[in-house]
Amino acid sequence: MRGFFRRLSPDQTVSRLDVQYGLGWLIRYGMFIQAMETLTIGAFLVAYALHLGASNLQIGILAAIPHLAQFSQFLGIYLVERIRKRRLIAVVAGMIARPMLLIMAAAAFLPDPHAALLVVIGGFLLRYLFGAVMGVGWNAWIPDIVPAGKRGRFFARRQVLMTLVGMALSLLAAALVDFWGVYWPDTKILAYAVLLTAAFLFGAGSVYCLSRVPEERMPDPAVRLSLRELLARPFRDGNFRSLLLFLGSWNFAVNLAAPFFTVYMLTRLGLDLTVVTAFAVVSQLANVLVLRQWGAIIDRFSSKSVLSVCAPLFILCIFAWTFTTFPEKHVLTLPLLAVIHVLMGIATAGVTVGSTSIALKLAPKGEGAAYLSANSLLNSAAAGAAPMIGGAFADFFAKREFSLNLEWKTPDSDMLLPALSLRHWDFFFVFATVVGIYAIHRLSLVREVGEVAERIVIGEFLLGTRRALRNMSSVAGLRNLTEFPFESLRRARRRTRLRAERARRAAQPDDASGGQSQDSGAPPIP
Numbered sequence: 001m002r003g004f005f006r007r008l009s010p011d012q013t014v015s016r017l018d019v020q021y022g023l024g025w026l027i028r029y030g031m032f033i034q035a036m037e038t039l040t041i042g043a044f045l046v047a048y049a050l051h052l053g054a055s056n057l058q059i060g061i062l063a064a065i066p067h068l069a070q071f072s073q074f075l076g077i078y079l080v081e082r083i084r085k086r087r088l089i090a091v092v093a094g095m096i097a098r099p100m101l102l103i104m105a106a107a108a109f110l111p112d113p114h115a116a117l118l119v120v121i122g123g124f125l126l127r128y129l130f131g132a133v134m135g136v137g138w139n140a141w142i143p144d145i146v147p148a149g150k151r152g153r154f155f156a157r158r159q160v161l162m163t164l165v166g167m168a169l170s171l172l173a174a175a176l177v178d179f180w181g182v183y184w185p186d187t188k189i190l191a192y193a194v195l196l197t198a199a200f201l202f203g204a205g206s207v208y209c210l211s212r213v214p215e216e217r218m219p220d221p222a223v224r225l226s227l228r229e230l231l232a233r234p235f236r237d238g239n240f241r242s243l244l245l246f247l248g249s250w251n252f253a254v255n256l257a258a259p260f261f262t263v264y265m266l267t268r269l270g271l272d273l274t275v276v277t278a279f280a281v282v283s284q285l286a287n288v289l290v291l292r293q294w295g296a297i298i299d300r301f302s303s304k305s306v307l308s309v310c311a312p313l314f315i316l317c318i319f320a321w322t323f324t325t326f327p328e329k330h331v332l333t334l335p336l337l338a339v340i341h342v343l344m345g346i347a348t349a350g351v352t353v354g355s356t357s358i359a360l361k362l363a364p365k366g367e368g369a370a371y372l373s374a375n376s377l378l379n380s381a382a383a384g385a386a387p388m389i390g391g392a393f394a395d396f397f398a399k400r401e402f403s404l405n406l407e408w409k410t411p412d413s414d415m416l417l418p419a420l421s422l423r424h425w426d427f428f429f430v431f432a433t434v435v436g437i438y439a440i441h442r443l444s445l446v447r448e449v450g451e452v453a454e455r456i457v458i459g460e461f462l463l464g465t466r467r468a469l470r471n472m473s474s475v476a477g478l479r480n481l482t483e484f485p486f487e488s489l490r491r492a493r494r495r496t497r498l499r500a501e502r503a504r505r506a507a508q509p510d511d512a513s514g515g516q517s518q519d520s521g522a523p524p525i526p
Helices: 002-007 016-040 043-051 056-083 086-097 100-109 113-144 148-183 189-211 227-236 238-268 273-300 303-323 333-362 368-398 425-443 454-472 475-512
Strands: 401-409 414-423
Touching (some): 016 043, 016 100, 016 189, 043 056, 043 113, 043 238, 043 273, 056 113, 056 227, 056 368, 086 189, 100 113, 113 368, 148 273, 148 333, 227 238, 238 333, 273 333, 303 333, 303 425, 333 368, 368 425, 414 425
């Protein structure tokens, strides 16, 4: 056990070679995390809960838990400031959080659906309580590893790979659930237990990957501040406070509507889980195709410039959901859903990379734990309150309807055309749109070096899109395809050289000490 803690302690030195080594493990960590999250949240969690007879309020509670559990970051901040071993804190918290997925899987074998649902909610809560502590260690640690000038492109590339993993796994998982339901309908719930067990294995792999990332020693603080003082600093920073208000209102708007998209499609539109998942994959595909473009634009200009384009687009997509029923499902419902998911994928890519990069950029060096945790706590409060409010008022709005009609009268006829019809979840889409407009106003007050007008960002994005399409449909595209295996070989050889160099450097202390083993401070070679 002592060796375990020593191995996870900060490294004596972290070189550029160590950073390159760590970035590779960060990408693997993200892919394992994406696999775990794909199988445990979103459509699969909602379908599992509905199978157990969950109410709208309980669906809202499940959607709120990942956000409200972030308040356990207070414990994480305290541990980081006192122990000052971020990798150790993150790995140990992850080792406690991941087995909760097995508890959620075991709930499928309980005879009482109500008791099983309570076990699922309890396991889900514990998983995210410890996951939030893990997140504090991550937030305080990662800015030291990812170079500032490459964060946009790095996180974009990482998100591309994560999205590809999520797309493939979500389709396979949805097919498994529907296949199980066709051939063994009486035991369909066991399909969700299989998915959660697989999610546990992916989660365990993510913890292992995180343990291989190097960690610099945290500098000793000049003055030890109380937890209250640490969390108060971000709010006293005027520019960062503007960012907090934007991200808080943004997360409230998004989570007032987004958690119920799946419920809306499964219940009101009557779509199969496979169709719902296919739409999610369409959104993810659009997301992955533009992620690198947004990352490059962020590195060239600023994160705010990308957010100023993508945030309004996402809010427009939320409002467009109200037209998928008119007032009921119509012939254009599925095509409209496809367009909405494509545009949401494009917008989500920019918002995800932009919000991550701008928070890292505006947080002062050495104070990342406090600034990013304050950001996470405020966002979590907003994002957690929104779906609970939605779930609590779902039944109220289920009995309300608002319509706008256009009427044309002639001496011989009377024509009535529906212009707008709001029922049940439509009200939440409209409310989210209003809050989203306010969030966009708050974004305009944030100041970031390098920000440019929205038209320049759109021009750069369209130029990059045309270039990508030209490469895909021309001789240049064929050339890229033929170069692909050679590029992969080149990267593989580079990784081999990095590992060999690390092994040589790790062996040097042993030679200098007459063969006695010493701790070099570098992670072992995989």
